[in-house]
Amino acid sequence: MSPAVAAGAGLYLHIPFCSAVCPYCDFAVLPTAAASSRRYVRALIGELAMLAEEELAFDTIYFGGGTPSALAAADLEAVLKAARGRLASAEDAWLAMEVNPEDVSPAALDGWRELGVSMLSLGVQSFQEEELRFLGRRHSPAEGERAVREALEAGFDVVSADLIFGLPGQEPGRLLDSIRKLVELDPQHISCYQLTVHEGTPFHRRRLQGRLLELGESRQGELYELVHTELSSAGYSAYEVSNFAKTKAGRSRHNQKYWDHTPYLGAGLAAHSFSGRRRWWNEPGFEEYCGRVEGGERPLAGSEELSDAELALEAVMLGLRRSAGLDLERLRTVYGVNLLERNAALIERYVEDGVAVADGRLRLTSRGFAVADAVARSLDLGLD
Ligand code: SF4
Structure with a gap:
């Protein structure tokens, strides 16, 4: 069903767990539970073993989610070993990982460094208490700040932080405060995403009930411009609409593959793959995904050939x-x-x-x- 992916591909590994699900999130996520995470890690390793039949060679690996930092470093290491050992990957593949600020501790940082993580991407989102509560995030502004500071001190090649803008009623001054605070911390990479209300999320339901009023277009435009002007004057260049880096080395090597049609392979719940012509994707349901792998079957849910x-x-x-x-x-x-x-x-x-x-x-x-x-x-x- 899935054709071989060429050399220089990216490997995406999906870790679906989050300590709670944010009301705007439309990713394939589920609340963390020890029993299900043990089962999932086994299934993911099982899926990687099945992928060995394909001739694959990748040079970037991306742990995304969900929250990869919800798993112990030993579990991440076992997954990585399966990925590196069973696929024809470059041993020195560039490795990126998404992390939530509340999971950052000196011990966790040491563990991720030992895994060989090059880029640590922190879901900071805002430095405003009220905005973080609205977004359903579990960390405080102080924890966000501490996480970026400690990640930078730990010496990763690239530390990245995400911000979300365009929240209902957001004043430009509030956003400016968050951007300036982040710029002061001086990470190598910043991603700024506009809040989107996706169908099927709690935010979408609130909008339908008239309890969530999205910002008007002109204010959205004003905030968008503010993001770009402020980051550019702080030396961050927008190498993609939502992604900013101080240097070329500070860019996400993995994400650039999505943008220039380089093939990538995804493993895990709902993960997507792309061969350059064909797309295929995995089961989005936890039971179905694990059950199929446990039954010795690839957990594919669909595919399409692009014209x-x-x-x-x-x-x-x-x-x-x-x-x-x-x-x-x-x-x-x-x-x-x-x-x-x-x-x-x-x-x-x-x-x-x-x-x-x-x-x-x-x-x-x-x-x-x-x-x-x-x-x-x-x-x-x-x-x-
Ligand atoms: S932490 Fe990220 S992946 Fe998890 S629920 Fe929130 S937005 Fe979704």
Whole structure:
């Protein structure tokens, strides 16, 4: 069902546990329980063993979730051993891991360092007590600050911190406080995501009941601009719409694969894989996932073959979200799309309006980043 993934692929390992589920979260997560985490670790190792039949070679590994830091370092090590030992991976694969601030302690940091983690990504989200409570987070602003400080002192190559903006009623001053506090701590990498209300989440239900009022578009735009201006003046460059790094070495090597269509393999609950042409994904239900692996079966739930038109559209959408922009020559040679020729007048207008730069590649300015998806959709690719 799943074709072999080429060399230089990424490996994503999903750890679905969280001590409580945040009301805005639409990831495949479940509350942490010792018995189920033991069963899950066994199943994940079992799935990795089954993947050995494929010829895979990856050079980045990403522990995401959920909360990978909800598992003991020994469990993470066992998973990593299975991944490294059974797949044709580079021994020195670049390793990233998502962590919640409340799980950070000197002992935990030592454990993650010993695992070989290069990038530690902390779910800080805000330094405002009230905002953290609203988001259902379990840490305080002081714990967020301590976690970033201690992670930096522990000497990881890259420490990253996430912030969420666009909360109902959020004043620019509040967001500015959080950004400035984070910039003062000086992590190598920052991700800033706009709050999205996903269907099926408690926030979505509250919105339907009229108990959650989302920010208007103009305030969202104001906050978005504030994020970009403030981080850029602090020396963080936006290498992707939501991701900022001080240097090239500070960027996420793994996530860049999602954005440039490099193949990746996902293992674990609901994990997705991509071969460059085909996508496939795992069972999203805990019982189904574990049960199928325990029965000696791959836990696949579905797959799809992408057409040239779908791949080209994705390449445009993903390319325009990156500072490197869209490789027009590649688009022409791989998908037969001559974007400049088909959209000459429109692109000229985007350039005149300061939304885009066309210099062999098509790149959006920081103003253009704010409307990246709309720009991508406005372009005619001439494919059905
Ligand atoms: S900690 Fe992250 S993964 Fe877990 S429930 Fe909250 S948002 Fe979702």
